[in-house]
Amino acid sequence: MKLLSAAAVRRCLRADPGKSIFTADFDQIELRVAAALAGEKTLIDAAKRNESLHKTVAFQVFGPGYTPDQYRFSKNLDFGWLFGGGAKTLAEQTGLEIPVTATLIRDFEDQFPALSKYKRRMQDQALRGGLSSMEYKIYRSLKAKMNHFRYDTVEGRRGRAQLHAEIERLCFRKVYFVETPFGRRLPVDLVKPYAIVNYLVQSCAADLMKHALLDVMADKELEPTVLLPIHDEILGQAWKHQAAYMAQRYGEVMTRDFETENGVVPISASGKVYGRSWGDGYEKEAA
Numbered sequence: 042m043k044l045l046s047a048a049a050v051r052r053c054l055r056a057d058p059g060k061s062i063f064t065a066d067f068d069q070i071e072l073r074v075a076a077a078l079a080g081e082k083t084l085i086d087a088a089k090r091n092e093s094l095h096k097t098v099a100f101q102v103f104g105p106g107y108t109p110d111q112y113r114f115s116k117n118l119d120f121g122w123l124f125g126g127g128a129k130t131l132a133e134q135t136g137l138e139i140p141v142t143a144t145l146i147r148d149f150e151d152q153f154p155a156l157s158k159y160k161r162r163m164q165d166q167a168l169r170g171g172l173s174s175m176e177y178k179i180y181r182s183l184k185a186k187m188n189h190f191r192y193d194t195v196e197g198r199r200g201r202a203q204l205h206a207e208i209e210r211l212c213f214r215k216v217y218f219v220e221t222p223f224g225r226r227l228p229v230d231l232v233k234p235y236a237i238v239n240y241l242v243q244s245c246a247a248d249l250m251k252h253a254l255l256d257v258m259a260d261k262e263l264e265p266t267v268l269l270p271i272h273d274e275i276l277g278q279a280w281k282h283q284a285a286y287m288a289q290r291y292g293e294v295m296t297r298d299f300e301t302e303n304g305v306v307p308i309s310a311s312g313k314v315y316g317r318s319w320g321d322g323y324e325k326e327a328a
Contacts, residue, residue, distance in 0.1 A: 051320035054268070054276070061284040062319050065291030065312035066274030067253075069094040070246045073299070073308055075123055078222075078241060079159035080303035083152070088306050095119060101152040102145065118149055123156075123242065125235035129192050139192050163219070163241070164234045171217035171231045183208050208232070222301055223248040245299070246273065249308055253295040260294055263287065276319060288312030 076084035191197035295310035315322030
C-alpha cells in the first residue's frame with residue numbers, strides 16, 4: 042500500500058466554501074523553552090527582542106555571513122544536540138563528515154555555555170539519582186573509555202559498541218524520575234540519560250501549547266473558527282476577508298510568558314493564512 046506524503050495529507054484539510062485555512066504556531070518553542078530552563082542569556086535576549094533563535098545560533102556558530110546551507114545546519118545542530126544527537130547523528134542529517142560535525146558541536150557548546158552546563162547537569166542528576174555510588178563510578182569509567190575510540194574507524198566503532206553494551210547492562214531497567222516546572226514526573230531510562238533534556242523541553246512545550254489551546258477555545262470570537270491543534274500550532278478557518286485578522290488574533294492569544302527560576306522568557310506565536318487548504322501555504326513556501 043502506497044503511503045501518502047505529508048504534503049498530500051495537508052492538501053486534504055480543505056476550508057469550507059468561501060473560507061480560508063489559517064494557522065498560528067509558536068516561534069522556535071523548543072529552543073526558547075531550553076534557553077529558559079538553562080538560563081542561556083544570549084538566546085533569552087534574542088527571544089525578548091522577538092528574533093529568530095535559529096538565526097541567532099547560525100550567527101554565533103558561523104558568523105554574520107552565514108549561508109542558507111549553514112542556516113539549515115544550525116537548525117540540525119539546535120535540535121540534534123539538544124535532544125541527544127552526537128557528531129555521528131549530525132553527520133547523517135547534514136551529509137557533512139564526522140570531524141566537521143564534531144567541530145560544529147564544540148563551537149555550539151562554546152557559544153552557548155549555559156545550555157551545555159544544563160545538559161551535563163541534568164544528565165548527571167539522573168545518573169546519580171538512579172544508580173548506586175559504585176554503579177555511577179563504573180558508568181563514568183566506561184564513558185571515559187569510550188572517548189578513546191573513534192567513530193570513523195572499524196576498530197573504533199567496534200570498541201564503542203562493546204562499551205555501550207556494558208553500559209546497557211549496567212543501566213538495565215534503571216529509571217530516574219524528573220519533575221517539570223509544570224509538576225509532571227517524567228521517567229528517564231538511564232540507558233539513555235541524554236533524553237532527560239528532550240523530555241523536559243518537549244513536556245514543557247506541550248503544556249504551554251495546551252494552555253494556549255484552552256485560551257483560544259475560551260475566546261468567544263475565536264472558538265467557532267478552531268479546527269484542530271497540530272504539534273505547536275492551531276489550525277482554523279474563517280471567511281476569506283476575516284482570515285488574516287483571525288490568524289493575527291490566534292498569534293496574540295497564544296503568545297505567553299514562560300517563567301522559570303532563570304526569569305521570564307517570551308513564547309511568541311505567529312499567525313498566517315494558507316488559503317484553500319492547509320497544504321497551500323507549504324506549497325507557496327516551497328515554490
